Amino acid sequence: xxxxxxxxxxxxDDEIGRETQGMVSGGxxxxxxxxxxxxxxxxxHPADPPTSSGSEREGSPPGMSAQDVEGxxxxxxLLSGVRYPARPNELVRHAAEAGGTDAAVEELRTxxxxxYENVADVAEELGYGREERRY
Numbered sequence: 253x254x255x256x257x258x259x260x261x262x263x264x265d266d267e268i269g270r271e272t273q274g275m276v277s278g279g280x281x282x283x284x285x286x287x288x289x290x291x292x293x294x295x296x297h298p299a300d301p302p303t304s305s306g307s308e309r310e311g312s313p314p315g316m317s318a319q320d321v322e323g324x325x326x327x328x329x330l331l332s333g334v335r336y337p338a339r340p341n342e343l344v345r346h347a348a349e350a351g352g353t354d355a356a357v358e359e360l361r362t363x364x365x366x367x368y369e370n371v372a373d374v375a376e377e378l379g380y381g382r383e384e385r386r387y
Contacts, residue, residue, distance in 0.1 A: 316380070324375045330356055331374065337367040343374065 260268065316324075330352045331343060338346075340363040347357050359378060368374045 320380045324371070324380045327356075327375055327378070327380075328371045331371055336370050339367055340365060343368070 330347050330350055333350075334343060334346050340360060343363065344357055344360045347360055352360075360374075363374070363377055368377070
């Protein structure tokens, strides 16, 4: 005895499924999935108040300028894959093999002869700002 709890037959169920497939998997809001819609927001009031220094960009941690953040990021990309602790000659060799610019390699050659624990240690020695503790 077939189950009589549904209102449609299997053929009609398949047809309805094909018709609504685009709405279900289309990535846009449907009435059945209203909870997934993003809520509207306003740009009238910024979430963060402006900083006292006009040179700082949004996202710069306290104690560092936007240029420091960009420089340290470029240095970290150049030195990705280095095994720390590392000496300056290892850093220079890795940067040269990674295709670093001549200026970046020369900057690494100016490092004092000692072991560096991580990229932040190298960046601080090169004169980039140091991020202050947030808490």
